[in-house]
Amino acid sequence: xxxxxxxFAQAHLNFRLAELRSLAIIENVTLDFDxxxxxxxxxxxxxxxxxVENAKKLLNxxxxxxxxxQLWAADDTLEGILLKAKNLPAEYFAPYRTSSFxxxxxxxxxxxxxxxxxxxINRFKFLPLEGKIDxxxxxxxxxxYQDFYANANPKDIPDKPVRLxxxxxxxxxxxxxxxxxxxxxxxxxxxxxxxxxxSLIMSNIALARPGSFVLDPFVGTGSFxxxxxxxxxxxxxxxxxxxxxxxxxNNKNIESNAVQYDLTNRILGTVVCDIAHHPWRETEFWxxxxxxxxxxxxxxxxxxxxxxxxxxxxxxxxxxxxxxxxQTIPYELDDVLTDLLSFAAKYLTPGGRLVYWLPTVTETYDxxxxxxxxxxxxxxxxxQDFGKWARRLIVMEKLQxxxxxxxxxxxxxxxxxxxxxVNALDEQDMRVGDDGLVTLIDNPAHAKFRNHYFNIGEGExx
Amino acid sequence: MLMCHVKGCSTDNFxxxxxxxxxxxxEVEFNEDFCRxxxxxxxxxxxxxxxxxxxxxxxxxxxxxxxxxxFLQRIHKLALETKLKAGRMVCNGCKHVYLITDGIPNMLLQxxxx
Numbered sequence: 220x221x222x223x224x225x226x227f228a229q230a231h232l233n234f235r236l237a238e239l240r241s242l243a244i245i246e247n248v249t250l251d252f253d254x255x256x257x258x259x260x261x262x263x264x265x266x267x268x269x270x271v272e273n274a275k276k277l278l279n280x281x282x283x284x285x286x287x288x289q290l291w292a293a294d295d296t297l298e299g300i301l302l303k304a305k306n307l308p309a310e311y312f313a314p315y316r317t318s319s320f321x322x323x324x325x326x327x328x329x330x331x332x333x334x335x336x337x338x339x340i341n342r343f344k345f346l347p348l349e350g351k352i353d354x355x356x357x358x359x360x361x362x363x364y365q366d367f368y369a370n371a372n373p374k375d376i377p378d379k380p381v382r383l384x385x386x387x388x389x390x391x392x393x394x395x396x397x398x399x400x401x402x403x404x405x406x407x408x409x410x411x412x413x414x415x416x417x418s419l420i421m422s423n424i425a426l427a428r429p430g431s432f433v434l435d436p437f438v439g440t441g442s443f444x445x446x447x448x449x450x451x452x453x454x455x456x457x458x459x460x461x462x463x464x465x466x467x468x469n470n471k472n473i474e475s476n477a478v479q480y481d482l483t484n485r486i487l488g489t490v491v492c493d494i495a496h497h498p499w500r501e502t503e504f505w506x507x508x509x510x511x512x513x514x515x516x517x518x519x520x521x522x523x524x525x526x527x528x529x530x531x532x533x534x535x536x537x538x539x540x541x542x543x544x545x546q547t548i549p550y551e552l553d554d555v556l557t558d559l560l561s562f563a564a565k566y567l568t569p570g571g572r573l574v575y576w577l578p579t580v581t582e583t584y585d586x587x588x589x590x591x592x593x594x595x596x597x598x599x600x601x602x603q604d605f606g607k608w609a610r611r612l613i614v615m616e617k618l619q620x621x622x623x624x625x626x627x628x629x630x631x632x633x634x635x636x637x638x639x640x641v642n643a644l645d646e647q648d649m650r651v652g653d654d655g656l657v658t659l660i661d662n663p664a665h666a667k668f669r670n671h672y673f674n675i676g677e678g679e680x681x
Numbered sequence: 682m683l684m685c686h687v688k689g690c691s692t693d694n695f696x697x698x699x700x701x702x703x704x705x706x707x708e709v710e711f712n713e714d715f716c717r718x719x720x721x722x723x724x725x726x727x728x729x730x731x732x733x734x735x736x737x738x739x740x741x742x743x744x745x746x747x748x749x750x751x752f753l754q755r756i757h758k759l760a761l762e763t764k765l766k767a768g769r770m771v772c773n774g775c776k777h778v779y780l781i782t783d784g785i786p787n788m789l790l791q792x793x794x795x
Contacts, residue, residue, distance in 0.1 A: 542780075
């Protein structure tokens with residue numbers, strides 16, 4: 220397969236592989252790479268892709284990738300690159316022989332002064348290029364990536380690059396979308412609105428695309444509806460709190476956001492309901508469920524139930540015949556998540572994805588805390604680290620109908636940053652529910668997350 | 682897609698009967714594949730009954746074998762482009778009323794119903 224070099228944007232490092240693999244599925248691209256080649260501190264990853272056209276397609280909606288080049292030569296010195304470039308078959312350059320061109324030297328982990336860049340570019344003079352140099356609008360750009368960081372200790376950066384790549388530039392990604400959906404420009408916001416970059420990444424990982432049907436059961440102010448519908452999906456939102464959906468009566472609400480981004484033709488609507496007691500007829504409606512479940516820090520999670528602390532109602536109706544608001548009780552995070560997982564196992568289409576955030580206290584988090592399900596395969600678990608606490612993007616995929624239930628080995632698999640690790644779970648610790656839900660017998664560490672969160676910094680870690 | 686979910690209410694709880702409907706036509710992108718898959722997900726008799734009760738369309742009682750584009754467009758218009766702006770959805774089983782306001786159905790139950 221032809222080789223390419225992906226240059227990542229070096230943001231949200233833990234999410235790079237999850238997004239890359241999802242993009243390959245969405246764009247139907249054959250992608251081959253060794254995950255061991257992706258280094259934390261380096262933006263470069265050499266991949267095999269079936270065609271040049273597909274390599275460009277892979278970046279159509281990429282958020283965590285910056286750009287991609289075709290790989291013609293890789294070496295650990297510039298001299299090596301020059302030598303390899305000299306020996307390239309003539310047909311490599313044939314399509315560009317008369318094109319206007321320029322050279323671009325991209326240095327990662329160090330800087331290279333302009334005169335030094337010019338000096339290096341001049342060393343490529345021998346290439347069979349007859350077109351004129353055009354720095355503004357060249358027909359083709361030849362890129363040299365120089366990586367000072369790979370395998371290096373950031374405090375001890377070498378004075379020469381440790382690896383270099385050379386080849387024609389192919390495409391930039393779609394990171395401009397982060398600006399388009401920037402919260403600062405959005406009309407209607409809440410305290411729980413998800414930032415644009417993560418929201419877009421999540422829609423990518425959920426495989427939201429033309430023709431797919433996406434639900435956010437904790438829709439809040441609707442961030443995921445926007446980004447998923449941007450990528451072509453039809454979306455529906457639900458929330459127990461209708462005030463979030465409707466806004467404050469100043470015509471700023473989820474609907475006005477849909478208008479602002481010109482997505483009313485794909486955002487199908489919203490429903491006020493409680494996921495603990497929901498009204499959906501049991502059918503595999505959705506291709507993806509994408510959400511940020513309420514964990515009680517900024518918005519307290521609630522579900523409908525008789526609240527013993529409230530006075531019993533004399534009537535459920537208001538004088539005008541409408542129902543009064545129901546009583547609610549706190550909805551503990553571990554219950555929210557197991558309800559969500561059971562819901563997803565029933566309502567996703569086969570192969571459909573559940574993508575949600577699990578908040579964790581870093582010191583007590585254990586991979587076995589993540590609830591599992593016999594019909595849901597763990598795809599990824601990517602941490603966004605905030606120091607003492609973190610949130611993890613959990614990605615699961617519903618099995619196809621013909622696939623048998625996951626056995627314990629498959630269920631207990633650990634994945635971190637897209638890389639499968641050793642099983643850390645013990646079946647003796649787990650409880651298997653009737654519907655296939657698999658949870659810890661003991662409380663997971665994120666139970667009562669809110670209490671732990673507010674106790675961080677006060678020495679309490681229990 | 683929505684049914685009555687009051688605890689113990691399991692007969693005649695779908696489809697919900699729509700009353701005092703105030704409807705609006707919206708524009709939704711047509712996607713043939715999505716529309717085909719949607720038809721397989723909806724409860725056809727319930728869909729036919731609701732479309733008729735709202736005076737929107739008289740659909741065949743049995744889903745045709747051959748779903749041509751014209752038919753798909755018809756379903757697209759009914760299922761995706763016809764929005765209930767206001768009204769009531771009433772459960773034929775237990776009589777619970779779900780209100781729709783500003784195009785948003787309120788499916789919350791009372792605490793005594795869960």
